[in-house]
Amino acid sequence: EVQLVESGGGLIQPGGSLRLSCAASGFTVSSNYMSWVRQAPGKGLEWVSVIYSGGSTYYADSVKGRFTISRDNSKNTLYLQMNSLRAEDTAVYYCAVISSSWAFDYWGQGTLVTVSS
Amino acid sequence: EIVLTQSPATLSLSPGERATLSCRASQSVSSYLAWYQQKPGQAPRLLIYDASNRATGIPARFSGSGSGTDFTLTISSLEPEDFAVYYCQQRSNWPLFTFGQGTRLEIK
Numbered sequence: 058e059v060q061l062v063e064s065g066g067g068l069i070q071p072g073g074s075l076r077l078s079c080a081a082s083g084f085t086v087s088s089n090y091m092s093w094v095r096q097a098p099g100k101g102l103e104w105v106s107v108i109y110s111g112g113s114t115y116y117a118d119s120v121k122g123r124f125t126i127s128r129d130n131s132k133n134t135l136y137l138q139m140n141s142l143r144a145e146d147t148a149v150y151y152c153a154v155i156s157s158s159w160a161f162d163y164w165g166q167g168t169l170v171t172v173s174s
Numbered sequence: 175e176i177v178l179t180q181s182p183a184t185l186s187l188s189p190g191e192r193a194t195l196s197c198r199a200s201q202s203v204s205s206y207l208a209w210y211q212q213k214p215g216q217a218p219r220l221l222i223y224d225a226s227n228r229a230t231g232i233p234a235r236f237s238g239s240g241s242g243t244d245f246t247l248t249i250s251s252l253e254p255e256d257f258a259v260y261y262c263q264q265r266s267n268w269p270l271f272t273f274g275q276g277t278r279l280e281i282k
Contacts, residue, residue, distance in 0.1 A: 160223035167217055
């Protein structure tokens, strides 16, 4: 059974850094396309970043240069390093597996990041 | 950037009725469109991929259609558990992805 468990969210001051983790089970992270999607309180879904099985990474313009997606194959875990955080980065962050049809097949339960002084 | 516009923003219907949700793309996305359902406090769930294919375990009352710029998600006969927010998503301008702003389906 595919499971994704995010962690690492919390309250952080503007300009600070945070690293989110997404521990996977039931499949191999490095063999799949993995993504982060966020949702600001009361708002819609926003795609954030993707890492392909070959290691290529891509970002939404809103986070480019501040966020870094990575994975640890030995831990079967996906990460999102978030630097220079802003109030507008406040959201629930979900990790998701991208299927061969380029849809987000499986989702974690999400972790809340609150950027506030 | 491809923009997805969903309509209506809110749809009020009763159980047993038919629901028709629309998603329009600012330029052609071929058939690279998916639909998701999200209930309060839960992660989104994939319903439809490639415009018309139901994901694993999705009931037959959910169907998707369309190609190019105009897409429709139809729920043939609403069950109480279907009242939620629905999002469309495209991947045509790979490697970027875009979601629509959502349609809230509420009980009338």
